[in-house]
């Protein structure tokens with residue numbers, strides 16, 4: 100494989116009438132869309148669209164079938180044993196809120212009524228989506244929100260985790276991969292530790308799913324959530340995987356059509372299974388796009404994706420490290436890099452000495468380089484690390500060495516202009 | 520990022536008329552007026568742009584309704600810093616009422632593209648470059664809204 104991306108041509112945004120010179124380094128925010136996905140959504144919407152799960156006519160039945168089949172495709176994609184464990188929603192944010200309010204809240208409320216103390220455990224790197232719902236619940240039930248520290252390498256401190264978990268811990272929610280540091284947590288090991296304390300686990304997989312084979316069965320978490328748009332699919336579509344044994348005790352978190360088996364004016368019986376969490380009409384176009392994105396990645400194959408991404412991530416990290424004014428948020432230790440040379444983050448957050456990150460991003464933008472600047476929805480993490488904001492560059496399938504070179508040249512120009 | 524606003528790669532940002540970082544603005548960024556100046560402040564306020572992390576404090580010394588001294592502190596981007604610097608440079612000696620009136624005008628010129636006229640047009644000309652960069656207007660505005668807060672706060 101050469102250093103050029105063999106897949107860039109699959110993304111119409113780079114075509115000559117659109118943005119041929121775009122250097123897109125913000126895939127952690129959202130991935131650009133391959134033509135396969137856009138076409139699938141277009142074709143579905145033009146030629147197959149109807150309301151799923153409702154109509155008795157063939158067109159609607161076909162759409163129902165598509166959605167139900169999508170559960171199997173997604174289950175297979177994340178290593179779940181059955182499509183029955185897959186529920187569709189609008190994204191990671193909704194998935195976490197759903198679990199917080201339909202699974203965790205009743206447990207907290209029960210303990211609260213019995214006068215038992217409770218605590219919830221998260222990690223220091225969490226995206227606001229995996230922090231605010233827990234803050235809300237902690238406040239509502241006077242529970243303690245405990246935060247596991249991170250190591251110098253930017254992953255969860257497992258010794259600290261063991262200290263924080265106890266008999267009153269009602270849930271452990273953590274990200275599989277941080278959207279700021281790009282490091283993967285040892286999810287299997289973390290869930291094992293939680294299990295020893297009988298603590299249910301929720302894994303925020305938003306940043307993890309596009310970077311390698313996810314296997315929720317091996318991780319053995321209770322819940323796993325992610326968004327289609329961070330996987331080259333459309334926005335507004337997400338997935339909650341849950342162990343089906345939990346579904347019965349969970350109450351729907353939003354109420355509406357399609358989730359009830361019987362309704363009268365005083366009470367309702369809810370349907371069993373994952374559809375209980377899918378009130379209203381399904382976002383079928385989004386689900387179709389997600390399935391196409393999964394198939395697109397499948398066609399390329401994980402080994403090819405990983406080989407390209409690892410090479411590129413290594414080039415990105417080495418090139419940035421050569422800049423004398425480059426200040427990464429986390430400095431990977433030489434020891435770890437020697438031990439795990441392939442485990443180089445494809446998301447890097449950094450500052451340039453004496454240049455504010457917003458100026459860096461603006462100047463890069465003037466060279467058509469898209470990066471993120473700010474706290475990336477992880478303000479407490481930035482506070483923990485003692486900075487207010489950083490620049491974040493993150494890689495996708497369409498990137499290649501030339502994008503890294505443009506970034507480095509752009510940073511150099513920004514630094515000279517602002518400090519020279 | 521539209522292609523229309525895209526710059527040719529061989530043209531560094533600084534030479535472009537439409538560039539955000541004009542020389543005059545950069546000059547304020549590099550040698551800011553009033554930055555970390557020790558003054559006997561009678562009024563001050565803290566301003567924060569939550570989305571980008573600009574965090575500045577504006578302090579003024581008011582004597583008999585006139586601004587005798589101005590200073591600013593904190594960590595911010597170059598646009599915010601240059602805006603604060605121009606504010607410190609040009610408001611000294613004006614009355615509180617004059618400053619509030621001018622502040623209204625500068626804010627309107629930044630947020631609604633209303634042209635400044637007269638001396639102010641010349642003094643605050645470098646800030647006009649943010650016109651074409653809507654996401655950065657908040658950076659240029661922050662010192663002004665913070666100044667107004669300081670003036671409205673009782674000492």
Ligand SMILES: Cc1ncc(COP(=O)(O)O)c(C=O)c1O
Nearest residue numbers: 190191192226228274278305326
């Ligand atoms: C780690 C992580 N969690 C949650 C989210 C929220 O995802 P969404 O906006 O798709 O709901 C993101 C996206 O920025 C993320 O990176």
